[in-house]
Amino acid sequence: MFELLGIPPQVLLGQLLLGLINGSFYAVLSLGLAVIFGLLNIINFSHGAQYMMGAFVAWMLLAYLGIGYWWALIASPLIVGATGLLLERFALSRLYKLDHLYGLLLTFGVALIIQGLFRNYYGISGQPYQIPDLLSGGQNLGFMYLPNYRAWVVVASVIACLGTWFMIEKTRLGAYLRAATENPVLVGAFGINVPRMIMLTYAFGVALAGFAGVLAAPIYSVNPNMGADLIIVVFAVVVIGGMGSILGAIVTGYGLGLIEGLTRVFYPEGSAVVIFVIMAIVLMIKPEGLFGRAN
Amino acid sequence: MTEPLLKVRDLNGWYGESHVLHGIDFDVREGEVVTLLGRNGAGKTSTLLAIMGILSKRTGSVVYSGTETIGMEPRHIARQGIALCPEERGIFASLSVEENLMLPPRIADGGLALNRIFDLFPNLHERRRSQGTKLSGGEQQMLAIARILRTGARLLLLDEPTEGLAPVIVQQIGRTIQTLKTEGFTVVLVEQNFRFAASVADRHHVVDQGRVVDMIDGREIDANMDKLHAYLGV
Ligand SMILES: Nc1ncnc2c1ncn2[C@@H]1O[C@H](COP(=O)(O)OP(=O)(O)OP(=O)(O)O)[C@@H](O)[C@H]1O
Ligand SMILES: [Mg+2]
Numbered sequence: 001m002f003e004l005l006g007i008p009p010q011v012l013l014g015q016l017l018l019g020l021i022n023g024s025f026y027a028v029l030s031l032g033l034a035v036i037f038g039l040l041n042i043i044n045f046s047h048g049a050q051y052m053m054g055a056f057v058a059w060m061l062l063a064y065l066g067i068g069y070w071w072a073l074i075a076s077p078l079i080v081g082a083t084g085l086l087l088e089r090f091a092l093s094r095l096y097k098l099d100h101l102y103g104l105l106l107t108f109g110v111a112l113i114i115q116g117l118f119r120n121y122y123g124i125s126g127q128p129y130q131i132p133d134l135l136s137g138g139q140n141l142g143f144m145y146l147p148n149y150r151a152w153v154v155v156a157s158v159i160a161c162l163g164t165w166f167m168i169e170k171t172r173l174g175a176y177l178r179a180a181t182e183n184p185v186l187v188g189a190f191g192i193n194v195p196r197m198i199m200l201t202y203a204f205g206v207a208l209a210g211f212a213g214v215l216a217a218p219i220y221s222v223n224p225n226m227g228a229d230l231i232i233v234v235f236a237v238v239v240i241g242g243m244g245s246i247l248g249a250i251v252t253g254y255g256l257g258l259i260e261g262l263t264r265v266f267y268p269e270g271s272a273v274v275i276f277v278i279m280a281i282v283l284m285i286k287p288e289g290l291f292g293r294a295n
Numbered sequence: 296m297t298e299p300l301l302k303v304r305d306l307n308g309w310y311g312e313s314h315v316l317h318g319i320d321f322d323v324r325e326g327e328v329v330t331l332l333g334r335n336g337a338g339k340t341s342t343l344l345a346i347m348g349i350l351s352k353r354t355g356s357v358v359y360s361g362t363e364t365i366g367m368e369p370r371h372i373a374r375q376g377i378a379l380c381p382e383e384r385g386i387f388a389s390l391s392v393e394e395n396l397m398l399p400p401r402i403a404d405g406g407l408a409l410n411r412i413f414d415l416f417p418n419l420h421e422r423r424r425s426q427g428t429k430l431s432g433g434e435q436q437m438l439a440i441a442r443i444l445r446t447g448a449r450l451l452l453l454d455e456p457t458e459g460l461a462p463v464i465v466q467q468i469g470r471t472i473q474t475l476k477t478e479g480f481t482v483v484l485v486e487q488n489f490r491f492a493a494s495v496a497d498r499h500h501v502v503d504q505g506r507v508v509d510m511i512d513g514r515e516i517d518a519n520m521d522k523l524h525a526y527l528g529v
Binding site for chain 2: 172175176178179181182183185186187188189190191192193194
């Protein structure tokens, strides 16, 4: 048995795994924020609430309609994405002519309303959500025990991140998106419907939050505040990675999850703040973020 | 005489409160290459932007192929068959050369096939995997022209395509415009390079302070040299 600075490998690997799982949520959530920020120039403050909605919709689908985890994994992001679509179409799109601050205020207000509504109807105690049968149990890897569901969360988040990255960087649709991010006026003058693209992009970013919410449902209890706590950290992740950078959001998300995990091993007192400390340092040294472009 | 393809009447345009187009009038017949000439700030670019709908605060009439477009948004105007090659070229840095080229969607049949475009601009083929803005200025200009040729748009608005380019590239762009003419494209060309304009265009319009103040036939250009020099202040 090897030991590192007197730390048993089980503890180290266990915390790294935990970090990787947190990092999975950071990555998917900050990716959604980055996609939205890239095209809309709006910091989507309702992202945490939309993540919470993803978890709640999955829970409601099961509780009221008997629809299980795997269908919820598809249906819940679609439903939450649809609410995002309506929000963009009827509220956000009216604010683009104004300062971006108004979009931020609107999404912040919407987050408070959504969280308030769910708190009102479901209380704050939280609803349990079962791990799907297929993923119950775990693997004994010899040096540690790996719960199947946690392994799945990592895999699913990687698929979502790589899929999104591929779509944006490698497809024709993504080329429209990148072009519209740079120069929406010219893209419109080529005959492309930019307002619709903006609407669908917002809905997609929101659907990613909903997807993360479904992934989270069996791990954390489904409660109205689950997004509010997490999203603060995710904003820090986005600041560190650089606003609007797709790859930056993904890499920073996983990376910071792991760093947080390591901190929990070597200096547990610092684990709750390490991301914010890194954010402060990055803001001082490279304000545009590690992967951001300076303008 | 047949109806012109583009008929611009009393076109006025504003940037916010600033009134810059004061009643532009001109016609372009199908298959013609016409220029808008004029000093810096005369309103040439603004005229193209107003036709395209990008300068959105505008009044008057712009009839393209029998359809009034003055109340339309840029994307609908584009879908009528008008395409812009902007003064600043508008090459996207986050797109490869090929992606830049393929970006504008096809709006009608009759655009140039990709291999024809690469015949016209062999450099673009060689560098199709490069980042769009890694091209030289001349190559970026060619890319900006090339990408509006495959869409099926019939009226091309080219804003100073020779600006800041070396003479051999200016010649290549000149040959390209000749080719476009034989392919049946209609071109509105904004130019400062008067000699270049004279070599490619059928007709010239002189723009001054937001109005078309004169029109000179390409064949009568020698007789009108003095007048033109006075207009353009060269
Ligand atoms: N974005 C803008 N906002 C306000 N005024 C503008 C803007 N763009 C151009 N103008 C003004 O509109 C007038 C016409 O400009 P325009 O760009 O159409 O001229 P131009 O003939 O294309 O000149 P150049 O040969 O320098 O390109 C000028 O007085 C210019 O200062
Ligand atoms: Mg100009």
